Amino acid sequence: MRVLLVEDDPTIGNAVRDHAASQGHAVDWATTIAQADAFSDVVDSDLILLDLQLPDGSGVAFLKRLRGRRNMTPVIVLTARDQISDRIEGLNAGADDYLVKPFDLGELAARIHAVARRYGQRTTPIIQLGDVEVEPAERRLTGPHGAIDLSGREWAVLDCLLRHPGTIVPKSRIEDALYALGSEVQSNTVEVYVSRLRKKLGSSHVVTVRGLGYRMDVA
Incomplete structure (x- = not known):
């Protein structure tokens, strides 16, 4: 899959990118909302891993804009916000899954696989x-x-x-x-x-x- 990672923390970003690449996924890494918008305009991503707090804006606002343009790329939110209200906000904005930092990279891989399987079954299972x-x-x-x-x-x-x-x-x-x-x-x-x-x-x-x-x- 081609994955768009939107994450400004270099430690987390490097770890997620390297782990996803080791699983055979191609990763485009954006550290700002502006970069994420630029990627989403020119690259057909299969999945977006989205932090909610970026230096130049809100991940939720970015997600709402995507869904407003009828871009239905599956999104897994990655965030340090662990309040139920934050999870609800992300899911209501159109996220498909939610993972709270710090998280295990093995669990992230499993979540990616689960989301890909759900979407794959809707389109071209075999x-x-x-x-x-x-x-x-x-x-x-x-x-x-x-x-x-x-x-x-x-x-x-x-x-x-x-x-x-x-x-x-x-x-x-x-x-x-x-x-x-x-x-x-x-x-x-x-x-x-x-x-x-x-x-x-x-x-x-x-x-x-x-x-x-x-x-x-x-x-």
């Missing part, structure tokens, strides 16, 4: 790629001989392609997804991971459109 079944919310691939393991970076490329099945995805967008994982992206990085996906999924599903990018053919 995607069929020939004889391979993909369950994006569960991050699970199953082929004719059993489970297929993907690395975090392979998942990042697959997620990027599955967002727009049958549509050309520019190479730069895939590079951006890999860069958000904290990995260095060299000139042939995308080609390397596309080649690995073809070996695991079948060569016919990821099509190279020369000079433009790649297309995922779902069948």
